[in-house]
Amino acid sequence: MKTRKFLMPVFLGTMLLFLPGLVFCQSRVETGNYQPELGQAGKDVIWYPTPMSLVDTMISMAKLTPDDFLIDLGSGDGRIVIAAARRGIRAEGVEFNPKMVEFSKENAAREGVAGKTNFVKADFYEYDLSKATVITMFLLPEINRKLRPKLLALKPGTRIITNTFSMQDWPYDDMKVIDDESISWNTAYLWIVPAKVEGTWKSDIGELILTQKFQTVSGTMKKGWRYYDISNGKLLGNMFSFTCNKVNYKCRVEDNLMTGTAENNGELTPWKAVKLE
Ligand SMILES: C[S@@+](CC[C@H](N)C(=O)[O-])C[C@H]1O[C@@H](n2cnc3c(N)ncnc32)[C@H](O)[C@@H]1O
Secondary structure, three states: OHHHHHHHHHHHHHHHHHHHHHHHHHOOOOOOOOOOOOOOOOOOOOOOOOOHHHHHHHHHHOOOOOOOEEEEEOOOOOHHHHHHHHOOOEEEEEEOOHHHHHHHHHHHHHOOOHHHEEEEEOOOOOOOOOOOOEEEEOOOHHHHHHHHHHHHOOOOOOEEEEEOOOOOOOOOOEEEEOOOOOOOOOEEEEEEOOOOOOEEEEEOOOEEEEEEEOOEEEEEEEEOOEEEEEEEEEEEOOEEEEEEOOEEEEEEEEOOEEEEEEEEOOEEEEEEEEEOO
């Protein structure tokens, strides 16, 4: 059973990669009562739907609030968008196949969420994602890699959730596996777009010189002529925490300003830093 569990995603991953060409040859064209076919061609990846139990997991990992705006890249039959809208969230699907766009609109209307949803016929590489606070994707590792700069440029705190595929060396912030042997695509990953903190920051306590790799931050604090290493430097969206010289700092980053607290032996004092360069 374990071997089957391992081999199924490999098999289906291979299908996602190679089926577009094969299905193109069949060129199934339908009008009227359109019914998509599993594995049908897509511009950069075939259509294969996320199992509904994983859709629910992906959406719960986003910890949606009424102010959120979700965009599903390559939205297929619209199921993730519709599921988000059913939780009262405005949601949009970006899908290259115009028939799938119409099909999704019909599905949304049938589910009573037409007013909360929007489906756009567009290429996700070209589409403006700036209004998104949550992005969902069931694409391929290579596509995720190409989209990564665009995703990292989104507002800090934007949640990105994928079905199964990684972002290479950008470590995920959370993951969940669905305990269901019958589901091949059973893993959801979450990334939270980190604020940009690399550079030099000035505070009352000293000067912070920070280096950043995705959500991981390292560097030093310069106090007079002494340098102290910072440890446990971690960004969760706008929230930045680190330890330096046995003091734990927790702050919120807004553009060129960090404001928060320094905790020393259980005693909290306000702390702030301003970016110099
Ligand atoms: C694996 S399916 C995922 C569908 C849906 N997101 C889900 O999870 O059920 C990928 C979808 O991406 C669409 N697609 C492929 N390349 C695209 C592109 N460049 N721009 C927009 N959509 C694309 C395909 O037509 C297909 O519907």
